Amino acid sequence: MAEAPAKRITDIGPPHHKKFLPPVILNNYGKWKYHEIPRPGVLLHVGETGDKLWSVRAASPRLIAIDTLRWYADLADKYAGGHLRFTSRNNVEFLVTEEKNVDPLIAELTAAGYPVGGTGNAISNIVHTQGWVHCHSAATDASGIVKCVMDELTPYFTSMKLPGKLRIALACCLNMCGAVHCSDIAILGIHRHAPAIKHDQVKKVCEIPSVVAACPTAAIRPATVEGNASVEVIEENCMYCANCYTVCPAMPLNDPDTDGVSIWVGGKVSNARTEPRFSKLAIPFLPNNPPRWPEVTEVVKKLVELWAADARKYERMGDWIERIGWPRFFKLAGIEFQKQHIDDFKHAGLTFKRSTHIRFDKA
Amino acid sequence: MAEAPAKRITDIGPPHHKKFLPPVILNNYGKWKYHEIPRPGVLLHVGETGDKLWSVRAASPRLIAIDTLRWYADLADKYAGGHLRFTSRNNVEFLVTEEKNVDPLIAELTAAGYPVGGTGNAISNIVHTQGWVHCHSAATDASGIVKCVMDELTPYFTSMKLPGKLRIALACCLNMCGAVHCSDIAILGIHRHAPAIKHDQVKKVCEIPSVVAACPTAAIRPATVEGNASVEVIEENCMYCANCYTVCPAMPLNDPDTDGVSIWVGGKVSNARTEPRFSKLAIPFLPNNPPRWPEVTEVVKKLVELWAADARKYERMGDWIERIGWPRFFKLAGIEFQKQHIDDFKHAGLTFKRSTHIRFDKA
Amino acid sequence: MAKVPTPKLDELEKGPWPSFVTEIKKRADKHAACSDLLGILERSYNEKIGHWKHGGIVGVFGYGGGVIGRYCDLPEDFPGVAHFHTMRVNMPAAWFYTSEAIRTLCDIWEKHGSGLTNMHGSTGDIIFLGCRTEDLEPCFAELAEAGFDLGGSGSDLRTPSCCCGMARCEWACYDTMGFCYEMTQHFQDELHRPAFPYKFKIKAAGCPNDCVASIARADLSVIGNWRDNIQIDAAEVTNYAKAGLDIAADVVNNCPGQCIRWDGKTLTIKDEDCKHCMHCINVMPKALRPGKERGATLLLGSKAPIMEGALLSSVLVPFIEMEEPYDDIKELIEAIWEVWCEDGKNRERVGEFIQRVGMGNFLEAIGLEPDPNMVAHPRENPYVFYNLNEEEESDE
Amino acid sequence: MAKVPTPKLDELEKGPWPSFVTEIKKRADKHAACSDLLGILERSYNEKIGHWKHGGIVGVFGYGGGVIGRYCDLPEDFPGVAHFHTMRVNMPAAWFYTSEAIRTLCDIWEKHGSGLTNMHGSTGDIIFLGCRTEDLEPCFAELAEAGFDLGGSGSDLRTPSCCCGMARCEWACYDTMGFCYEMTQHFQDELHRPAFPYKFKIKAAGCPNDCVASIARADLSVIGNWRDNIQIDAAEVTNYAKAGLDIAADVVNNCPGQCIRWDGKTLTIKDEDCKHCMHCINVMPKALRPGKERGATLLLGSKAPIMEGALLSSVLVPFIEMEEPYDDIKELIEAIWEVWCEDGKNRERVGEFIQRVGMGNFLEAIGLEPDPNMVAHPRENPYVFYNLNEEEESDE
Ligand code: SRM
Ligand code: SRM
Ligand code: SRM
Ligand code: SRM
Ligand code: SF4
Ligand code: SF4
Ligand code: SF4
Ligand code: SF4
Ligand code: SF4
Ligand code: SF4
Ligand code: SF4
Ligand code: SF4
Numbered sequence A, B: 001m002a003e004a005p006a007k008r009i010t011d012i013g014p015p016h017h018k019k020f021l022p023p024v025i026l027n028n029y030g031k032w033k034y035h036e037i038p039r040p041g042v043l044l045h046v047g048e049t050g051d052k053l054w055s056v057r058a059a060s061p062r063l064i065a066i067d068t069l070r071w072y073a074d075l076a077d078k079y080a081g082g083h084l085r086f087t088s089r090n091n092v093e094f095l096v097t098e099e100k101n102v103d104p105l106i107a108e109l110t111a112a113g114y115p116v117g118g119t120g121n122a123i124s125n126i127v128h129t130q131g132w133v134h135c136h137s138a139a140t141d142a143s144g145i146v147k148c149v150m151d152e153l154t155p156y157f158t159s160m161k162l163p164g165k166l167r168i169a170l171a172c173c174l175n176m177c178g179a180v181h182c183s184d185i186a187i188l189g190i191h192r193h194a195p196a197i198k199h200d201q202v203k204k205v206c207e208i209p210s211v212v213a214a215c216p217t218a219a220i221r222p223a224t225v226e227g228n229a230s231v232e233v234i235e236e237n238c239m240y241c242a243n244c245y246t247v248c249p250a251m252p253l254n255d256p257d258t259d260g261v262s263i264w265v266g267g268k269v270s271n272a273r274t275e276p277r278f279s280k281l282a283i284p285f286l287p288n289n290p291p292r293w294p295e296v297t298e299v300v301k302k303l304v305e306l307w308a309a310d311a312r313k314y315e316r317m318g319d320w321i322e323r324i325g326w327p328r329f330f331k332l333a334g335i336e337f338q339k340q341h342i343d344d345f346k347h348a349g350l351t352f353k354r355s356t357h358i359r360f361d362k363a
Numbered sequence C, D: 001m002a003k004v005p006t007p008k009l010d011e012l013e014k015g016p017w018p019s020f021v022t023e024i025k026k027r028a029d030k031h032a033a034c035s036d037l038l039g040i041l042e043r044s045y046n047e048k049i050g051h052w053k054h055g056g057i058v059g060v061f062g063y064g065g066g067v068i069g070r071y072c073d074l075p076e077d078f079p080g081v082a083h084f085h086t087m088r089v090n091m092p093a094a095w096f097y098t099s100e101a102i103r104t105l106c107d108i109w110e111k112h113g114s115g116l117t118n119m120h121g122s123t124g125d126i127i128f129l130g131c132r133t134e135d136l137e138p139c140f141a142e143l144a145e146a147g148f149d150l151g152g153s154g155s156d157l158r159t160p161s162c163c164c165g166m167a168r169c170e171w172a173c174y175d176t177m178g179f180c181y182e183m184t185q186h187f188q189d190e191l192h193r194p195a196f197p198y199k200f201k202i203k204a205a206g207c208p209n210d211c212v213a214s215i216a217r218a219d220l221s222v223i224g225n226w227r228d229n230i231q232i233d234a235a236e237v238t239n240y241a242k243a244g245l246d247i248a249a250d251v252v253n254n255c256p257g258q259c260i261r262w263d264g265k266t267l268t269i270k271d272e273d274c275k276h277c278m279h280c281i282n283v284m285p286k287a288l289r290p291g292k293e294r295g296a297t298l299l300l301g302s303k304a305p306i307m308e309g310a311l312l313s314s315v316l317v318p319f320i321e322m323e324e325p326y327d328d329i330k331e332l333i334e335a336i337w338e339v340w341c342e343d344g345k346n347r348e349r350v351g352e353f354i355q356r357v358g359m360g361n362f363l364e365a366i367g368l369e370p371d372p373n374m375v376a377h378p379r380e381n382p383y384v385f386y387n388l389n390e391e392e393e394s395d396e
Helices: A023-028 A066-079 A099-111 A143-157 A199-205 A208-213 A243-247 A294-310 A317-324 A326-333 B023-028 B066-079 B099-111 B143-157 B199-205 B208-213 B243-247 B294-310 B317-324 B326-333 C007-011 C020-028 C032-047 C099-112 C133-145 C176-186 C188-192 C234-242 C247-254 C279-283 C327-343 C350-357 C359-366 C388-395 D007-011 D020-028 D032-047 D099-112 D133-145 D176-186 D188-192 D234-242 D247-254 D279-283 D327-343 D350-357 D359-366 D388-395
Strands: A032-039 A042-047 A052-058 A063-065 A083-086 A092-096 A168-171 A185-190 A220-225 A228-233 A260-265 A280-287 B032-039 B042-047 B052-058 B063-065 B083-086 B092-096 B168-171 B185-190 B220-225 B228-233 B260-265 B280-287 C085-089 C096-098 C116-119 C126-131 C202-205 C220-226 C260-262 C267-269 C294-300 C314-320 D085-089 D096-098 D116-119 D126-131 D202-205 D220-226 D260-262 D267-269 D294-300 D314-320
Touching: A023 A042, A023 A052, A052 A099, A063 A066, A063 D020, A066 A083, A066 A092, A066 A099, A066 D020, A066 D099, A066 D116, A083 D099, A092 A099, A143 A168, A143 A294, A143 D020, A185 A294, A199 A208, A199 A228, A208 A220, A208 A228, A208 A243, A260 A294, A260 A317, A280 A294, A294 A317, A294 A326, A317 A326, B023 B042, B023 B052, B052 B099, B063 B066, B063 C020, B066 B083, B066 B092, B066 B099, B066 C020, B066 C099, B066 C116, B083 C099, B092 B099, B143 B168, B143 B294, B143 C020, B185 B294, B199 B208, B199 B228, B208 B220, B208 B228, B208 B243, B260 B294, B260 B317, B280 B294, B294 B317, B294 B326, B317 B326, C007 C032, C020 C032, C020 C116, C032 C116, C032 C126, C085 C133, C096 C099, C099 C126, C099 C133, C126 C133, C176 C188, C176 C202, C176 C220, C176 C327, C220 C327, C234 C247, C247 C260, C247 C279, C294 C327, C294 C350, C314 C327, C327 C350, C327 C359, C350 C359, D007 D032, D020 D032, D020 D116, D032 D116, D032 D126, D085 D133, D096 D099, D099 D126, D099 D133, D126 D133, D176 D188, D176 D202, D176 D220, D176 D327, D220 D327, D234 D247, D247 D260, D247 D279, D294 D327, D294 D350, D314 D327, D327 D350, D327 D359, D350 D359
Parallel strands: A168 A185, B168 B185, C202 C220, D202 D220
Antiparallel strands: A032 A042, A042 A052, A052 A092, A063 D116, A083 A092, A083 D096, A185 A260, A220 A228, A260 A280, B032 B042, B042 B052, B052 B092, B063 C116, B083 B092, B083 C096, B185 B260, B220 B228, B260 B280, C085 C126, C116 C126, C220 C294, C260 C267, C294 C314, D085 D126, D116 D126, D220 D294, D260 D267, D294 D314
């Protein structure tokens, strides 16, 4: 750590947001009346006073260079009185008060390769994580898969023709940075081999009791290996969560051959209609196949279109599957139901089918 | 054990049922067409051939003397060609083939104090267990409470005016002999004190490792007490399930002051409409107050009538509560919601309210 | 009468419901066990505590199950119930009797025991309540002579039970009684000689109404089902409507499959969406019936709470044809027992065992393929096991 | 450009979605970190494995959080990313900026780091991606000068975040941004100096639509709600109907409270049955609005799967009025932290902690009464704890 400078400013927190809000917002703060979506990617909010605000939403790769940020600033100055924001799904929004600016702004964004959309019954940006760009823990890349999947799904970003919202998220390991576990479709990096233990280092860089305590399935126990105080992993109890690696760098799990991604479906967050719920395992494993991950993009697209074709209005992915039932979902999706789909962790019994409410395939 | 007699017959199993079936059943076996309930307690089954069978169902205390059984046999001979059966809820049924015998049979049963009913949308017999009549484990009596509760509910046995079926069951301890855990209303005997350990006997009559393993909450550990190899119970981890007592007689839990019953609601078994489900805790504790258990009878009657007044047709207790919500159930029932109602065992988190789907009391 | 006054128990002779106290009193003059039972019970009613001692290993020769030993803790005061064992007598399937059979049982039990019974116990047995140790064997011999045998207790197969099924119900999708009888006979050894990690119960219901509560209290729940279309008698539908049944409200709106249509004239069912819940059939028994391709759904693992919490049985085989002598089911049961006996812990029910070893592993061990009908939904947690080493090896 | 060819990454510049590779390339000529990032990433794409080492304790003076240390494992080949730490800069509430603020951030980050960012990280921070150790402190100083501070990392309060709420949404039931700001400021110490058993996240959503996914990923989820009646503008309802909205199918049939009636003319809501799901309001924003008695529901405990499995937050306070400076909520948070810091295990999130100690005990410890709204349903297992000894003692 650097030495402390003479006069340090600390603990000031972020700037107060009111400094950054445009006048139309300051004037209508808490007094918006309703909104409309005049075209995909544009939200029109109308205040009690009649004031109007057009928010223009554009796609973002999330990993952005300051060059692009400065261009955003320029666009904001040109069309939006210098006001912009980012959304909880990492899109950028320009806060426009003059209707005439909306179309030129959209034209400029689109021309530069930043599609406008993500509103209403659309697919918005993929919430994701660091992957091979920054994290030591990643079982797959993040930005790369996101790019490939969204390349396929852009038409659903720029239009609003889906039955409801569809939220996709990606996390590159089981730590699940982001709300992957409650997404309509989640893409999750996974390992499939127990940690490789560097026995000569464990004692030096890790606290053995913490390592033992870190394992959700109690697969780790202290052991002396080749004369080193270390740990051993009971391989059949290991499900590759990498929590041991999180607390102990001497236990890496990354492996080019067996790492890959799994696909989860049917989660949601909003309370609209049905309660929030977790995503469930659809496809246990797809290989890491950079740079374009064809297996992943294909299956995500297929799942989206299956849902889009069959779901009722407003029916989120999970609501749709609940209605048609998981057996039919597996059949329609052409996914083989495997051992891995059946829960075998703590609450497993509660996920078993505890009734005869079965739908049979009729001949 | 007695010495083996010279020529023993063993492993013959029960008599074949066809020996006991009346001709009308043998002739219509698997060929019944439909049924009607011409009056409470009477099922009329009609075969494809047009054959008719009236089954007359009468209440039974389940604990019956052979004197009564012989009287049943006489009644069967007199009205039912010598044919009778018992139901899965311990009622007796006379299998009558001549319509003219139905009413006199009912009259005779009723006159003798054996009400006829339990069919259709009624309360049938209470499935129950041994209690103080026979079991060492009982935290309450069984037959006694059943008698008191059914004395109150007999009008719902002899009529069919309820919204749906209502199944009550009683178990005198957490072993829950009978399907108590899936009943519309369950009455369950409970202890509320940790076992009293007879340290001088543990080693003699119990296997210490089995005792330790028997505790669902890991409250037991081996210990030397007053020089005896024995066990100790970490009292704050004990929830009085008595599983230790089941495997070790030296650890009794019975206690006149703190034993009593708890009331559970909303379970069901059938797959009709909704899936089978467990009963949930309504009242954590009511005292053992023999001989008439007024607190228990009162509350059970109240719950039945609350449900009867508010439920929709076919709506089982649990379906009704699901519809109105647990908060309103507690309010209507006048039951205080307490710490004990909130699950704190293994799957507790799954029973928490994980959404904002809340109904507020409107002013 | 009881030898002592029983003012508390006497209170339980009042009221419209038949009284178990009256029943005991019927025998109080005839058998010491019955008068002393009244006495000791009155004492329990006063003291709010039971007076029975824990267990006791008694039984009949060559059997490990079928008798529950019971001694009271006040033998001096109540010698009549010093021994008060119960015998579990295997009932006939679905509890059908002739008056003659009833009298035979009464005669035997009058001779060898208290004359008190439970008709029936919660597992389904005829319970002979109150037997002295020395009476067990003679009682058993006479029962056997009369064609009766004991049921299960301890860590064995428990007495299988079933609903009345085809004998008295139009909805039975298979012969519950025949199946129950066949299982009981086929597994006599497993029933009488405890050799399992814990008890194993089989219950057979003819349709999803599940009138023996099998899904809540049987390690193997066999529930009748059909896989083709519900049979509709259009004329009878019309009759129900005419008779005032509100088909839209009472039937259509309650259908969990959301697959019934009623336009005021015709009722149609989209059978591929039917969840086989029975409701529509229950409401209109003359008009609707289960389909013709009948069989059963096999579910596994229900039990009471101790120790991991109660379980409901869950789907193991979504649909199976039920054909005597049920060899496929017997094989499946044996495969389950084999795996469970090999790896189950002491006092671990099969439902708990499956949760511990994992359903996927369990299925592999018994040789069944995973089926999406086995789950309410696929897993939510990402803790997925693989066995790539083994897989690679087995690839070679 | 990257110093090495990047044919794989180049593939990711194709297609309609904006490319992160293009973004990195924009800086590749300007900063060695960016060209080497391309190089090392291409290597990962070839080898299917990341090239970053585990952690590394770096930071700014006096803070325990806000910086994630990162070193690559190929520093010789890619010296530009030998150090590649990230700084988590606390974003303004709901991510509102002026162009000026954006430019200020860009200038600072151009001077002290790679010039690559995430706008934003999953917790909400501005992520400065790729900083050398020696640049951390000067960068921090300049940020502070410009009015920015770092966010959380490690076992501290994480950067609170919120939806745009009253700033840009008609449904906000409280001032999410004001609340978020106030919490962030009030708990500056907890945010910068990790002293908890594990991380603690706060997320604030203005209504049950939960546009910051707070219920899935915040230890404390604050979700706006109302407790009176939905406001209905009858004229606008008519307009929707006229405009072709199928109110029966689209609104009434989707209402989980089953409490909306629409007779073709008038829409009525039985508000005591309303579950506050927002659906009807979402569909008819001009006609329906949340009630006037507004506040929030507080929920506790959501988190990602490791280690006990993922959790959703569950109701702690069904309804609370939201009044600056939110003293009651601050006190509640402090009470929660106190109990959790006292008894929580290392790396045990508060949601897991509650499950371990029991919700009932937890409520007692923080001084809240049990409420039936806290549970989906009461317990199913009979494993109920009592403390009769203590109760008797406290009775005295
Ligand atoms: C801008 C943003 C909040 C922010 O502060 O950044 C936002 C803004 C709005 N949301 Fe949202 N939501 C935003 C993230 C979310 C999230 C969080 C997430 O996706 O991670 C959710 C929960 C998603 C989930 O359930 O998995 C969310 C669930 C909703 C819903 C409920 C949708 C449903 O049917 O389940 C509505 C209601 C609706 O759209 O009818 C809604 C409605 C709205 C409205 C219409 C509210 C309003 O009156 O202004 C706003 C425009 C929505 C639109 O884009 O069509 N917003 N909204 C977020 C935009 C993210 C993006 O770039 O796409
Ligand atoms: C006789 C008996 C079977 C036996 O072999 O002994 C039986 C017989 C019939 N049951 Fe049952 N059920 C019998 C125990 C059960 C049980 C088990 C239990 O109570 O422990 C259940 C599951 C209860 C539960 O869900 O908790 C049961 C759930 C049903 C249902 C579904 C009711 C529902 O709406 O949930 C029906 C359908 C109906 O009644 O409409 C049904 C229907 C029937 C029918 C109508 C079947 C028929 O066509 O003959 C029979 C007359 C019912 C009546 O009493 O109204 N039977 N029935 C049992 C009588 C017990 C008694 O003495 O009261
Ligand atoms: C007699 C009977 C109750 C009754 O009055 O009807 C009974 C009585 C006893 N049961 Fe039971 N169980 C009886 C049916 C049940 C049922 C219901 C069923 O079989 O459908 C259950 C719940 C279903 C299940 O198996 O889970 C049941 C779950 C238990 C348990 C808990 C087992 C578990 O896995 O959690 C125990 C404890 C044990 O086995 O140690 C138990 C243990 C006992 C013991 C042997 C007590 C003990 O700890 O050793 C009781 C002897 C009482 C006595 O003195 O007569 N009994 N027991 C039932 C057997 C009669 C018969 O054979 O027909
Ligand atoms: C940067 C970020 C991902 C991103 O690309 O956006 C991130 C990155 C990391 N997270 Fe995260 N988490 C990030 C948001 C989240 C979220 C989402 C959220 O906060 O809304 C979650 C899920 C919600 C939750 O907290 O449960 C999340 C759940 C985790 C976990 C699992 C925690 C758990 O209790 O299960 C870990 C493991 C740990 O803490 O050791 C973790 C650990 C990590 C570490 C520090 C890796 C580690 O093992 O030490 C990652 C550093 C990556 C890197 O090299 O930059 N991260 N992490 C997010 C923070 C940016 C920001 O400050 O804005
Ligand atoms: S999900 Fe895992 S690999 Fe990805 S950023 Fe988070 S901790 Fe790192
Ligand atoms: S990867 Fe997870 S399951 Fe495997 S040993 Fe490490 S902590 Fe345990
Ligand atoms: S429930 Fe308990 S006390 Fe009652 S009979 Fe069964 S084991 Fe005995
Ligand atoms: S009563 Fe139950 S919880 Fe208490 S010590 Fe015995 S086995 Fe454990
Ligand atoms: S389970 Fe079905 S077949 Fe058996 S008696 Fe009940 S309704 Fe009839
Ligand atoms: S059996 Fe049940 S699910 Fe099937 S059509 Fe009838 S009511 Fe619907
Ligand atoms: S959570 Fe509610 S208040 Fe906040 S932006 Fe979303 S819809 Fe608006
Ligand atoms: S908010 Fe939801 S529950 Fe309430 S009335 Fe509207 S749709 Fe129904």
